[in-house]
Structures are given as structure tokens and as C-alpha cells.
Amino acid sequence: MASSLTSRRLRAALLAAPLFVFVSVTFIAPLATMMLRSVYEPVVAESLPETLAALADWDGRELPNEETFRVAGMEFIALNERRALGSVATRVNRLESGMRSTMLGVARELANDPPAGAWREAMIAADEDWAEVSSWLAVRRAGERITPRHYLNALDLDRGAAGEIVAQPEDRRIYVTLLLRTFAISAAITGICLLLAYPVAWLLAHARPSRAGLLLLLVLVPFWTSLLVRTTSWIVLLQNQGVINDLLVVLGILADEQRLSLIYNMTGTIIAMVHVLLPFMILPLYSVMRTIPPRHMQAAASLGGSFWQSFRRVYWPQSLPGVAAGSLLVFIMSIGFYITPALVGGRTGQLISSMIAYHMEQSLNWGLAAALGAILLLLVVLLYLIYSRLVGVDRMSLS
């Protein structure tokens, strides 16, 4: 008895093993690396050990002493010979613009002509930025191995001279605004999707089977069509000289100079994303509505309820699991949407994903990209927890 239970468990574990391995390799491991990158920045710490040790007990108000200058200068020169100074300098440069050339310049100049004694004068002569306390503070801060700065940065915060947390100057605050906008747009898209999908799902669920099949096909064909094809079709339709504007002008509804700006702004993002995500709302709704017997509505009507009353008290509550599932699906997908807003969002229709992509591809600040991603992930998890408390996950139907 016991042995058969063990063998059954073993078999179950073996059956689940491929999935487990797959999920660990493709999902959990990258996620963990990303989380690690958002707080762990070893490059500067490992490259400048002596400089950082010398800076550790520096008060941060006056310039460091001659010994610190000497150690730093020598480490810069040594790193530059191994071609390793550039990646250190880029990281310091993120904290203080201009430090890249300040560090590389001093290393080049001093390597050709190493000072005999006075490193402090020599370094300041090579680049006067070394006479600024802020340059040294930047080196020290970049040397933190475990650092919250990517998270602070992602929340538009920074640290002041004494290490206290301060808000970024106004012309550099961007991420909180974008996060809020991402949530607002996602909520709007979810709402519009629900409004559009509910009647369609109703029709699908309660039409004659032959007609329902045709209708379902109309939902599924766009669903199977490439995302890019659908997004670029919207460009053709919505642009200033596009089909919709041309039609409105030809019909005399708009004058030629009144053409609507339907794309390359927030409107464009919302229209295209609603279209792309609509099937994710229709399908869960449809699968739930199909299980609601039509007799319930008939019974409500025979008891004297108006259509509106019976819908509100009989049908709607039964369709709620589909509403919950569809909304959660659409909301979570829109938060992370990238290609569609990038193509049709223009200036005002960009979501937080555009900044994550920018830091991955252009600025190479993967730590910040990871922090932004982690914040997004955390918010989605939080949302999911609230949702499951309110609606109950077991009541949700994902068809």
C-alpha cells in the first residue's frame, strides 16, 4: 500500500518534471537574474577596490586627501591599460554626467606622464572636475555593491550629498508619471474592451449554432493574425491622410484642414490596443456565458421581471467570473504592451515598456531596466492578490 503510493507519487513527479525544468529555465531563472541585476552592481566595486577603501572614511565635504588621489589615479591608469576603465566610467557617468571623459581623460593623460609626487595637483590639472567634491561622491556611490539606486531612480528619487533620499529635479522626473499613465491607459482599455466584448460574447453564446460558428470565426481570425499586421493596418486606417480621415473629408463631415489626429498619440494607442486585446475579453466571457442556461432569463421574465431587471439580478451575477477573468487578462497584458504603443503611440501614447526597452537596448542600463520591470511585476502581483480576495480565483474562468 505504502509502496504503491510512493511509486504513484514518483510517477507524478516524473510526469511534472519536464514542465518544472522548462519553467525554471525559461521563467524563474531569468526572473531571478533580473531581480538580482536591479540591486547588485559589482563592476565598479571590483574594479576600484583600493580607491573605494580610501574613500570609505572620507567625510564627503572637503576634497579627499593626497593618498586617495594617488590610489585612484593609479587604479584608473591600470584599468585603462586592461581596457576595463570604460565600463567603470560609464557607470559613474550615470550618477554624474561628464564623469566618463573625466575618468578616461585623466587615465590617458597621467599614463603618458605619471606625476612623481603631487597626484592631487596633477589630476586636477588634467581635468578640473577632480576638484569637485561631487565627482568623488559619484565614484563612491557607484562603488556600492548592493545598491537601492536603481529602485530610487525608477521612482524618480535620488540621494543627496549626505545620503538622504530626495526627489529628482523636475526635468528628470519621468518614471512615476509613466507608470501612472500605464495604469490609467490599461484601465481605460480594459473598460472599453469589456463594453465592446460583452454584447459580442452574449451574441456568440446565445445565437443559433451555425451563426455562432461564423461569429466566432470573425473573432478568431483577427486573433490569429499577426500583431504587427493588425497594428500596421491601424496606421493605414487612422493616419492623417488615412482611410478614415479621407472618408470623413469626402463625405463632407470634416473640412480638409480639420482632419482628426487619430494616431501617434494616446488615442492611437488606445484604439489599436483595444482591437488587439479584444479577443482576450470575448473568449473568457463567451465560455462563461455558454454555461448560463437561457431558461434562467426566461424564468425571470415569467416571474414578471423586466429585461433589465432580470439581466441585472440573474444574468450579470452569473457572468461575473468571465468578466473578472477577461478584465484581469486584458489589464495585465496591456501593462506590459510594447510593440503597439511603440508603433502608434507617438509622443503621448507611450507606456512604461518604452523606457524599459530604451534602457535595455540603448542606454545599456540593465539595472534600471530590471528595477522598472520588478516594480511592474510587483504591482501586477499586488493587483492579482487584491483581485483574488475580491473575486476569488477559483471563481474565475479562463475558459
Next chain:
Amino acid sequence: MRIEGYSKARVLLMLLFAIFSTAAGAQTLTLVSWGGSYARSVERAWVEPFMEETGITVRVEDYNGGLAQIRAQVETGNVFWDVVDMSTPDAVRGCDEGMLEFIRLEDLPPAPDGTPASEDFPPGSRSECAGGGIVSSTIVAFNNELFPGEKPSTLEDYFDLEKFPGRRGMRRVPVVNLEFALMADGVPLERVYQTLDTDQGVARAFAKLDTIKDQIVFWEAGAQPPQMLADQEVVMTTAYNGRIFNAQILENQPFTIIWDGQVQETSGLVIVLGTPRLEIAEQFLEFISSSESLAAISKYISYSPTRNSANALVSTHLDTGIDMAPHMPAAEQNMRRALNSDWLWWADNRDEMNERFAVWLAR
């Protein structure tokens, strides 16, 4: 029209190809360039003659700039991009970060008159990791059909919505645009980067951009602006001069380039550090860095060569026989108000300017 996901799919495909090709033999070189009519010119001017001469196969792939893929390849030790066509600021940064091989000028061929390469490349025009390359220019261009009366003729006109109403195309990056804004705001060429070095200067540039902000349509890939002009989606746009030239010459588009106020940038070819095909990559770099090869690109597109001696070899457009000299960014009559992009300034300030630009965009 650039399609972002498309390039992702390409990258994936390339991955597959790369795995396949390392198995098939090491004699295929992968060159990554900017796509569109420019990449076609690269193929005809550099790749095809090189393949003919050496028998080495070169595969040309497209990308849209940036160092992310190269960094990923170098970090994982699986390098399948051998030679990459890169803007100078990117090359400087990649070189700093140790992702690219050094290119020594002594290894490059001398000019036809025997001038060594080290004296032929203008000083400070290239990254230590780049060879070959072109000088391209960002200019403002417009569609003649949209201006039946007076036509715009200066950079100031691009910022003048009263005189020339209508939407403007602009690349969605701060580089070049901040310079344009200051130039149009009356800052003399030699003071542009000095001005940008101060907070007030940057604020002044953004304030100038603010004056046309509502009318801007942003583009990202070099192929977009001629398309936007042809579709009359915008009345004028910033663009790369070569793309507008090709639209004028090959597609007979009624476009005009405003040469008053241009920003010149250089680009070069780099070798990714750790490529298993280093030897043929170096061979390729050497081949395309000769004065003749560099001048050859101007038979297909109006970009100037990076070497001084190559400028004299610029002749006519191969397909149409047009004299190329007046279409070059470096032609004398086009240089009235030309700014050289200060790539060192951008290497230092790019992250901060990009952040500010993103804030400006979102506001």
C-alpha cells in the same frame, strides 16, 4: 516604416542562422548595417567587390543601432555579428566598454598618393575601434507640392509655424535636435556645445523645441522621413540627406533639401571583440577602408567618405550618371552652416539628455 517586432524576428532568425553557419564553416562573414537604401549601397560598393576579390561570403543583416545585442554576444561569448556599421558615439562607447577590437590606422591602406592612413583620416573623426565609414548629415527637407508659394529655405523656417504652418517630422532622440534648436535660436555654430554644457543652455534648447512640439510627428528609422513626406503626413521633416537624395533621384519625389543648417555625423565599421572570424573581419575592414572603396559608396548614395583623399575620387551616381559632388554633405555650397556633431560631448551627456528628452516628450 520601421517595424520593431520585425527586427526582433530577424534577430531570432539570425540566431538560428548563426548556429547553422558556425557548423557550416567559418568563411562566412556577417556584416550588420542600417538597412534600406543605405544598406543596399553598402552591398554594392563594399560587399560585392570584396566577395569577388576574396571569394569570402559576406551576409548583410539589418539593425537599428544600439549596443545591446553586441553586449549580449560578447558577455555570453557567442559572437555571431562580425563587423557592425556603427555611429561614432556608439563605437566610442563600445570601444570604452571593451566590446570591440581596436583598429590601428597603421594597418589600413595608404591613400593613392602614398599618404599613410594615419594622416588621411581627419583627426578626431573616428573611434579607435572603427575603420571605413561615411559622413552623413541630418538636414531638413520638404515636399515642394505643399509649398506652392514661398518655400522654406533656412533652418529657422523649420521652427516657424506662422510662416510655414503644418506638421514637422523629427527623429525621436535628443541628438541633433538639441543642436538644431539652438542653431535656429541664434546660437553661433562654435558656441552650440558650450551652450549645451549649461543647464540654461539645455533649457533654452527645449524651450525652442516647445514652440513646435504640438506639430511634431516623430520617426525612428531612417527610411521613415521620405515616406512621411511622400504621404504628405508632414510638410517638412528632419532626415538623413542620403535617404532624401535617393527618393529624389530614384523615385522622382518632389523633395528639396534645405542645406542651411545641417549637422554632420560620422559612422564607421567595427569588429566585435571575440569573433571567431577575426582574420577575415580584419581583411574586410582593410578592404573597405581604402580611399577607392570609401569613395565608391558615393556612386550609390550621397554620403561623403571619411578619408580626405577619398573626397577627390567622388564621381557620378552609377545608375543615373548624376554628378554627385553637389549632393554631398561636405560640398562647399552645402557647408554654409554645417555643424560637426561633437560625439565626445554626446558620449558624456547622452544618458542625461535622453532622460530629459523623455521627460520633455511625456509632458
